[in-house]
Every structure is written in C-alpha cells, then in structure tokens.
Amino acid sequence: MANPPQAAHRFHLRDIVQDRRILLMLALGFSSGLPLLLVLGTFTLRLAFSDIDVRAIGLFSYVALPYSLKFLWAPAIDRLNVPVLSARLGRRRAWMVTTQAAVALCLVLMAFSDPKTNLALLGLGAFLVAFCAASQDVVVDGWRIDAAGSDFQGILAATSNLGYRLGLIAAGAGALFIAAAGGWTLAYLTMAALMLVGMIAALLAPAFDAPARVQVDSTGHSRFWSMRRAVLEPLTELHGRFGGALWGILLLVALYRLPDFLSGVMASPLYRTLGFDLKEIATVTKLYGIWVGIAGGFAGGWALARLGLFPTLLLGAFLAAASHLAFAWLSAGAPEIWRLTVAISIENFCGSFAGIVLIAYMSSLTSTAYAATQYALFSSLYALPGKLIAGSSGFVVASIGYPAFFVMTSLVGIPVLILCLAVGRRGQRQDEAAARAAEEAGNRIPAPELPSTARASGTA
Template sequence: MATDTAPDKLARRLRARDLVEDRRIVLMLALGFSSGLPLLLVLGTFTLRLAFSDIDVKAIGLFSYVALPYSLKFLWAPLIDRIDVPVLSARLGRRRAWMVTTQVAVAICLVLMAFADPKTSLALLGLGAFLVAFCAATQDVVVDGWRIDAAGTDFQGILAATSNLGYRLGLITAGAGALFLASDKGWTFAYLTMAALMLVGLVAALLAPAFDRGRPEVATVDAAATAATPKAAGTRLWSVRQAVLEPLVELRERMGPALWGVLVLVALYRMPDFVSGVMASPLYRTLGFDLKEIATVTKLYGIWVGIAGGFAGGWAMARFGMFPTLLAGAFLAAASHLSFAWLSTGGPEVWRLTVAISIENFCGSFAGIALIAYMSSLTTPGYAATQYALFSSLYALPGKLVAGTAGYIVAAFGYPTFFVMTSAVGIPVVLLCLAVGRTPSRRHAPVVLNSAATPAAAGDGNPPVSVPLPTGSPGVPLRTRA
C-alpha cells in the first residue's frame, strides 16, 4: 500500500506544481483575454455607443451585421493553417506570426473606431467594427490552434478552462470597463484604452513557444510528392471531397427525414436571443439609464447571473437528462423575453433593470448549455468536427441575419410588442423539441458531461463525446444580455 500511495502523492504534487509554474497557463490566460476583449466592442458596447450618439434604432439593428465574421470564420480557418505570414512566419513560426498579425490589426482597427465619430463618420465607424470582428475572429482561430498544439491530451482541459477565464476577463473589461471609461473620459479614450490592452495578447504571443515550428517544411515535401503525379493530386482532391461530404451523408442516413426537423430546431432555438439582443442597448438608452448603471447591472452583475444559469443547465442535464432540459430551455429562454417587454413599459429604475437582467441571463444561459449538449449529441465519432461545425454555424447564423431587421420592427411596433414577438418564436421551438428532441443521437458513443471539455465555438470541431459545462465558451460565450 505504501508503494502505491507514494507515486500517487508525487503525481498530485507534480500536477499542482505544473498549474503554478507552467508558463503555458499564464500565456493561455493572456491569449484568452485578448480573444474576449474585442467581442463586445463590436456588439453590446458598440451598440450602446451608437444609442448614446442618438443613432436611429433601425441603423443600430443593421449594424449587427458587422459581427458576422464570428459566425463565418470556419470559411477561412483552413487557410490560416496552411498559409504563412511573410517574414514573420520564418522568425516566429506560423501560429505565433498569425497571432501577432491579428492582434496588431485588431488594435489598429480599434484606434480607427476610437476616432470615428458616429454622428459624422458612421460608415467609417461601421467599417472599423467589421474589420475588428474579422481580425478578432481570425485571432480566435489561431489561438485555438495554438492551444491544441501546446497541450497534450492530459493538459487540454486545463488550458481550455484557463482560456475561458481569460476570455471572461476580456468580456468584463470591454463591457463594464469600457462603459465606465466612456462615462468619465468619453468614447475615444475608452476605445484607445481597449486598443492598448491588446498588448496583453501581443506580449503573450511573442513569449509563447512556437509549437508548430518545422511543420511548413514537412508540408512542402508532402505537397511536392503528391503533386508529382496527376493521379496523386486527384486522390488528394477526392480525400477533401470525402472529408466534406461523408459526414453530411452519414447524418442524413442516420436520421432520415427527421434531420430536417433537427436542422430547423437548431436554427430557431437561439434565434430570439440574437434578434432581441441587438435592441437591448437602445432600450436602455430610451428608458434613461446612464452608462454606469448599465455597466454595473448588465456587464458585471449580469455575467455572474449567466454563469449561475449555465451551472443550473449543467445540473439539470445530469439530473433529468437531455430531452427534459432541452424542452425546459426552449420554454424558459423564450418566456424570459417577456421580462424585457415588462421593463420597456416602466421608468429607469435600477431594480427593474436588475430583475429583467436576472431573468433573461439566467434563462438564456440555461438554454445555451442545453443546446450545446444537444448539438454535441447529434454528432458521430469520426465525423464530429464537420458535423458540429454544421450545427454550431447553423444555430448562430440565421439569428444574426434576421437581427438586422430588429430596428425596423421596433420603429413600427415599439419595444413591448417587439419583445413579445421574439418570445412568441419560442412556441414553434417548443413544438419542434417535442417532435424531434428525442431523435436518436449517437451511433456509438454516449454524451459525457465534462467540465474540462474544450469550449464550443462555431466551426471549431470539438471532441465528439464532450459537452462543455457552464463555464462558457471562448468561441461562443454563454449569453449575457449586452
């Protein structure tokens, strides 16, 4: 017994020491921060800036489209893994070169946003926001790739959790921090400060080990070998076709006609959140809340309520199972929008805003965990990356496309009716849950709730049997009302 216990104690001591001394932990925390920082600067904080500049509510709704690169990054992610940055890649390695390039680009675009006045240079401000979103989404792809390369199997969970913590610190900084700065020093100073804080990720990228160093040479040899004969090139093309088509064919064969219902369910499940979220900031401005009140309630308090809702969703998943949690999440997320309809009928009382944010963020995060688990359960081992990319892109993209029309609906019918309408979308979602929520999921492996799972992000491709628990996600953070 003594000989068995001593190695166990030694292993535990080594793991504890690694958490303190391994520089990958600190680097991942900083890189996660730089990934989370730009998100709200083109979403919640950005729409608040527009609202407090008295921009028309219809234009604010249309500006939600500038964040589309976050949902479309899977389209150019393969190129980032294959193309070198001139000069920098030879010195830093491919991943570090892309990290440095995208972080510098984000900082430059934030400076552009800082000096663009919404009242006189609205188009320039929108262009800056779109460029920030594009560069930041590309940065997310590179940081995720570095994290996977930097950690072995046993260390993936630790780095994923660390990245998520840094991501949330970035969200708080770009949310509450930027609003407090804007309230005291103005929007230009706030955005310049956020641009300067990108130095955190830049320093981490320069200090990070180049785990991918040497891969371009191997790739070049392989490419030359395969390109030597037309037959080999044709085989490579067919392999790519198989990699794309086979996962989709497997889904159709396994689910049959029910697949179409599943796809509609995934597309509609979070659509009310995306559509209503764009109009939250203009509502705060219309009701008369100031920036400090909004920052305190929505950006600080609201994030922690969202975390609590995520934990509740994870507990419900473990206690009651997939289908009841999915059904409850669909109902709660849609019904919670009625709290904003109620908020829009009163005055700028902080207690009313606190109640609405509490209901909205708790229920939305609960539903977010349920959807992540459901989408993960639909994949098959061996095809999980492509299949999950399909589902995770589908759940985000339709809502963001429709969100651009939110301002026109508010202008025509008012805020109370708008939020009641978004809540009503939950009726067909609940019916779809009853119809296809029990669709057989995996052919081989069951879903396992794992608090150390790699966070879900659109197009990132996650381990097929891991469902992230309520800590959130760098690629797709748990919904907190912006």
C-alpha cells in the same frame, strides 16, 4: 509537432504555476473575448448614446457576421503561412500576432471615428475588427487543441473560457466606465492597448504547430487541402447516421437561440431609451449580470447531469424564449435600477442555461472522426440565421415598440419547442464518445463564438 504527454492528468492548483500553458491560455482567451462586445453590445450602446436611429443600430448588427462565417476561411488560416513571420514564430503564433495586431489597429480606427460625422467609417472599422477577431479565434482554438493533447483539453477549455469572460468584462463594464469618464475615443484606445495581453502571450507561447497536410493531385501540383475531406465527408457522415432527420436537427440548431439574437441587438437601445446612464448600465448589465450568467451556466450543467440531455434541451428552449418577457416588462415601466436588475437576472440566467444545453446537444451530435469540423459547422449554423434576421429588429421596434417586440421574440420559441419534441432525442442516441462530449460540455460555462441575449446586451 511535439505533443504533450497523453497520460491521464488530474488537475492540481500547482499546475497553474508549473504549467505555463494555463496562464498563456488565460491571456489568449482574454484576447479572444475582448473584441466581441466592442462590435456588439458596447458598440450599440455607443451608437445609442450618439442618438443614432434605432433602425440603423439594428442594421449595424451585420458587422459581426464574420464570427458566424469564419469556417469559410478557417482552412486557409489552418494551413497557410504568414510571410516572414511564420518562419520565425511558427504558423500558429504568426497568425495570432498578425490578427491581434490587426484588431488593435482597427480599434484605433473606431476610436477616432465619430458616429455623428463618420458613421460609415465607424461601421467599416467594426466589421474589420469582427473579421480579424474571428480569424484570431480560429488560430487560438487551433493552438489550444494542438497544445493540450487529449488529457488537458478540459482544463485549457475552462481556462480559455475564464479568460474570455474577463475580456468581455473589460470590453463591457471597463469600456463603459472609461467612456463615462473620458469619452468613447479614450475607451476604444484603451481596448486597443489591451490587445497587447494576447500578443505577449502569443510571443511566449510554444509553437505547437501541426505539419501542413500537403497533397499532390494527378498533375503533380501540390495543394493544401481537399474540399471533400474538409466539408463533404463530415456532412456525409452526419447524413449517414441521421438520415432524413438531419434536416430537422439542423433546423433545431439554427433556431434554438434565434429569439436571443433577435432581441439582443435591441437591448442597448432600450437602456438608452429608458434613460439609464452608462455607469448604471455597466454596473447592472456588465458586472452584476455576468455572475448571474455564470450561475445559469452551472445550473445548466447540473440539469444535464441530473435530468439528461433531452429534458434539459426542452427546458432550456422554454426558459430562453420565456425570459424575453422580462425585457417586455422592463420596457413598459419606469427606468428604475431594481427593475433593470430583475430583468437582467432573469435574462442572463436563462440565456446561459440555454447556451450550455445547446453546447451539450451539438457536442452529442458529432462523431469522433469528424468532431472538430462537425462542431464548427454546428456552432456556425446556430448563430448565422439569428444574425441575418437581427438586422431588421430596429425596423420592427420602430413599428410596434419595445414591449410588443420582446413579446414577439418570446413567441418565436414555440416552433423551437416543437422541433425539440420532434428530433431532440436524436442527440441521445449516439455512441459513448458523443455522450462523454455532451457531459463535458454540460460541466463548463459556455463561451460561444457569438453572444446570446445576455452577451449581446452586454452582460458577459
């Protein structure tokens, strides 16, 4: 593999023009962010405006599970070749083009599936989009790591995050404005066409492929990876450092954003129930709201730098849970734009604040030798419990109503605060490399694999 230079690199504006990796990463980040809301916030709005029962809308949140389970097939994508294409494009680029084309085709399937007559087919299309998009994320992240070296990771990570958010805007506000003007079929077909942005970038990208790590067992048969090296050793290393406290740390990671995942699925049906139209939702939640989320991310980075990791971890847990009371207030009043704006402002700011803090905390827990694998495990763990439980949120809303539901999700933050007090300081007792990773995470706006409440509700 032709590695980029490892010398220290200071970013200048001219790099945007001179180093094509930045523009390519921007396009690939856009391609990664585009499918997310099309199976989450925008998708649930489509269901809500098709008068699908709120309990069914909650259950459809399970179609996004591949985003949380992608670590299961990530080793195969990282090591296996795509027939024919890999020989021509290289492994990374072949997988990028394959997954991007698959996402586009599945979006076409969703475009022509009417929720009122082909709800099951629409759900299948959404699941396939999530699976292919999650696989795309794996290979795009792999390309970014291989392409950047150690000196350029921060720049490419920030560029990827910007492209990711642009993709979220297109799939959020863009899709809703198109749907309001020309219908959902046109909206999803347009989103399918926009996947060409990533496909063109993948074809133009250099093939920074790491050689396949082939091992030979005692019988002489080659194998592509070792389960021990891929999973067991990173987990063993974590247990060796943290001991019995590791279980509390894992529980904290799993529950930290749980209130957001519980409430996020029900945000779109709430807008529909209150009587807001697609243009109002697009303007407030998907255009205005994203800038509030960006401000929350910067505030989280500032707090990490000024207050330290542990105090900010506590503050993020409190803000993320308490902010759900804004949706409880919104759901109990009249459908006025100013009320929606206030609720979105509070929810998005606090959600992004907590998101950046969690990224910093998870980064601080990893070791240098197993950083990629351990962070992948943590990032999958933080989203999985919430996604598993969120499917029942529609049944809870049907039973107790929206105001009580959002108060309940806010109360979930109490055990999270207790866990922060019990084990949250452990993330500060790591070596300098982990501390630097936390600081780096604290100075960029997060774009996690699965949405917080802000993202799930269509704001980012």
